[in-house]
Amino acid sequence: MFERPRGTNDWGPEDMARRRQVERAFVELAESFGFGEVSTPTFEPLELFTAKSGPGIVEELYAFKDRGGRDIALRPEFTGSILRFYLSDLRGLPKPVKLYSTGPVFRYEEPQKGRYREFYQLNAEIIGGSPLPSDAEVLALAVGTMRAIGLKQVRARIGHIGMLRTFLPFGPLDQAKLLHALDKRNFPALEAELARLGRPELAGPMRKVVGLTGDASILEEAREILGGAGKEAVGYLHELSEMLYHYGLPASDYRFDMGVVRGLDYYTGMVFEIDSPNLGAEKQVGGGGAYDLAQVFGGEPVPQTGFALGLDRLVMAAEAEGTLAPARPLDAYVIPIGDHMRGRAVDIVSTLRAAGLRADIDLVSRGPSKNLDYANAMHARYAVLVGEREIASGSVAVRDMKTGVQRGVALQTLVAALRGP
Numbered sequence: 001m002f003e004r005p006r007g008t009n010d011w012g013p014e015d016m017a018r019r020r021q022v023e024r025a026f027v028e029l030a031e032s033f034g035f036g037e038v039s040t041p042t043f044e045p046l047e048l049f050t051a052k053s054g055p056g057i058v059e060e061l062y063a064f065k066d067r068g069g070r071d072i073a074l075r076p077e078f079t080g081s082i083l084r085f086y087l088s089d090l091r092g093l094p095k096p097v098k099l100y101s102t103g104p105v106f107r108y109e110e111p112q113k114g115r116y117r118e119f120y121q122l123n124a125e126i127i128g129g130s131p132l133p134s135d136a137e138v139l140a141l142a143v144g145t146m147r148a149i150g151l152k153q154v155r156a157r158i159g160h161i162g163m164l165r166t167f168l169p170f171g172p173l174d175q176a177k178l179l180h181a182l183d184k185r186n187f188p189a190l191e192a193e194l195a196r197l198g199r200p201e202l203a204g205p206m207r208k209v210v211g212l213t214g215d216a217s218i219l220e221e222a223r224e225i226l227g228g229a230g231k232e233a234v235g236y237l238h239e240l241s242e243m244l245y246h247y248g249l250p251a252s253d254y255r256f257d258m259g260v261v262r263g264l265d266y267y268t269g270m271v272f273e274i275d276s277p278n279l280g281a282e283k284q285v286g287g288g289g290a291y292d293l294a295q296v297f298g299g300e301p302v303p304q305t306g307f308a309l310g311l312d313r314l315v316m317a318a319e320a321e322g323t324l325a326p327a328r329p330l331d332a333y334v335i336p337i338g339d340h341m342r343g344r345a346v347d348i349v350s351t352l353r354a355a356g357l358r359a360d361i362d363l364v365s366r367g368p369s370k371n372l373d374y375a376n377a378m379h380a381r382y383a384v385l386v387g388e389r390e391i392a393s394g395s396v397a398v399r400d401m402k403t404g405v406q407r408g409v410a411l412q413t414l415v416a417a418l419r420g421p
């Protein structure tokens, strides 16, 4: 027997019904926001991800050489691929370009509950919109998706990585190292690095700033600690907050958190993360923010912002809050009484299917009572018994599987009789 690889999942029909329900909620909302769907390959040239994504992702890549000796990596996220696609083919589209994607991504992580090596993301990007309205739009889509699946216990935290960058006036590599130390709250590493760079005095304020979390009043505290470096970002976050109000996101629905540093290196401005407190250690259901990959990939500067939600974690959060609708049941299970009635039974099941009902038919020539047991086990709403005598008079026997009540129904009225409430 084979075992599936570590950190991967098999999803059965009930799981998939829940996953599709959540995915559909995102897709419908994204389309209602005017985003268009794109699809990019599951594997890409390795450099696409090593160029800027940073050790948070690069150390976790599934990378290999293909038979042509090319360095390839399974995509660990969508953003790199979307920006590659934008630069090669979509640059000419009217701006802003609003794109969404869903699908599997791959990271070689230590698996645990909610953390997998293959997982599924719901991703959205806006390229070429003005920063403030676009940041507000992606935040509204991210939080709106969670509301659409009924989640109540979500916590969005909004920060600003541009502010931290302004306060750390070093080259990109040194800045990345410092930000990773901050992301991991590894203060000894932060201090050592700043000492090496000859600016040990920056460690104290940095440490204070990433500890700031709460309502808009913390923005003033950040401005005091960072001085000029914080001014622009603080003004920006105040304005963003006003805009979010108009999206139906009052300030009570999120908090500011200057400690949102993100594990990826490409962020440049507003950043956010969303947690579900029900999920234990792996509670982050989504994250994103404003970034710059277009220039890193050789394109012209253009504002970029987006986010990804982890579908696996979203479904777990929805299960914990009991918000998902039960899967739509089978409307009818059609039972030919004797193999000679199979042709007529197929006619009937085909009519039901064509009418948009979920209808199944016996495929193993069971007797009627075994077939009723099966219909029961499949949670069919009705069993339709196709017997010779009934058919001769233009009808079938319909059994309500919940009440056990059975009655004759004329074939012309069968679809109407089986239609759900």
Ligand code: HAM
Binding pocket: 076, 077, 078, 079, 107, 109, 114, 115, 116, 117, 118, 119, 120, 121, 123, 124, 125, 263, 264, 284, 285, 286, 287, 288, 289, 291, 305, 306, 307, 308, 309, 310, 311, 312, 313
């Ligand atoms: P990320 O924070 O790396 O961001 O991933 C987004 C979400 O994917 C996480 O919040 C989490 O729910 C889920 N996730 C991450 N790793 C795992 C895992 N090992 N198992 C299960 N779920 C996981 C990005 O990927 C950025 N590309 C988002 C973005 C788009 N930023 C701008 N545009």
